[in-house]
Amino acid sequence: MLKATDLHQYYGGSHILRGVGFEAREGEITVILGRNGVGKTTLLKSLMGVVPIRSGELLLDGQNIARDTPYQRVRRGIGYVPQGREIFGRLTVEENLRMGLAYKRAGSRIPPQLFELFPVLKQMLHRRGGDLSGGQQQQLAIARALAAGPRLLILDEPTEGIQPSIIKDIGRVLRQLADQGLELEPGQRQRMAIVLVEQYYDFAEELADQYLVMERGQVIARGRGSEMQAQGVRALVSV
Numbered sequence: 001m002l003k004a005t006d007l008h009q010y011y012g013g014s015h016i017l018r019g020v021g022f023e024a025r026e027g028e029i030t031v032i033l034g035r036n037g038v039g040k041t042t043l044l045k046s047l048m049g050v051v052p053i054r055s056g057e058l059l060l061d062g063q064n065i066a067r068d069t070p071y072q073r074v075r076r077g078i079g080y081v082p083q084g085r086e087i088f089g090r091l092t093v094e095e096n097l098r099m100g101l102a103y104k105r106a107g108s109r110i111p112p113q114l115f116e117l118f119p120v121l122k123q124m125l126h127r128r129g130g131d132l133s134g135g136q137q138q139q140l141a142i143a144r145a146l147a148a149g150p151r152l153l154i155l156d157e158p159t160e161g162i163q164p165s166i167i168k169d170i171g172r173v174l175r176q177l178a179d180q181g182l183e184l185e186p187g188q189r190q191r192m193a194i195v196l197v198e199q200y201y202d203f204a205e206e207l208a209d210q211y212l213v214m215e216r217g218q219v220i221a222r223g224r225g226s227e228m229q230a231q232g233v234r235a236l237v238s239v
């Protein structure tokens with residue numbers, strides 16, 4: 001699905017990503033952990049094309065996307081949920097979801113399954129995004145990224161500032177999406193890979209099929225999610 005090899009990225013003279021490589025597979029949740037400022041958000045922005053990489057290879061389903069714009073990457077099937085959600089506060093929930101369809105052909109509709117995954121969005125369809133709670137906004141940001149039916153869903157700290165009951169709901173939805181994909185139309189299911197940056201260790205451990213730990217722009221540990229406890233990953237990321 002996604003294969004990143006030897007990624008290097010700089011902000012001015014600061015060398016931020018130093019040879020990062022990993023593979024994200026369909027049906028799996030890849031969790032990226034690490035303390036503050038180690039380059040996790042920069043890595044996701046590089047996958048999305050929001051910041052350019054200096055060198056390295058980025059393959060999506062075998063095609064090199066490293067020089068594509070963010071717009072082209074969305075069209076190729078990447079959905080991005082940025083840190084801080086960035087929903088449109090003055091637009092309604094429905095309009096926010098339609099923004100997620102902006103790159104699809106005219107007449108594309110919001111996949112009805114999104115309202116089963118996030119029932120609160122159906123109840124609040126005509127409310128303004130800015131009127132939603134933080135947790136509801138996060139659900140909206142995830143649904144907006146899913147609206148176009150991505151092959152790869154990227155999320156940057158979806159639990160940040162969100163109440164525990166909604167964190168649980170979001171975790172359940174991500175597991176279901178990884179296991180079963182998203183139904184775009186009756187009988188048409190989009191399978192996907194999920195890449196998640198997360199600081200909340202328990203949430204990360206519960207969801208991870210695969211984990212990576214970053215430190216100073218490099219991957220310093222990696223393995224299967226089921227091994228995280230035995231490998232002492234909690235200690236590697238605790239402050």
Ligand SMILES: Nc1ncnc2c1ncn2[C@@H]1O[C@H](COP(=O)(O)OP(=O)(O)OP(=O)(O)O)[C@@H](O)[C@H]1O
Pocket residue numbers: 011014016034035036037038039040041042043
């Ligand atoms: N636009 C920018 N210009 C210059 N330096 C930046 C910029 N954005 C981030 N940095 C620096 O790059 C490094 C990596 O930042 P990044 O946000 O990727 O880390 P992170 O692991 O996601 O941390 P956090 O969990 O705090 O978001 C940090 O030292 C940060 O100060």
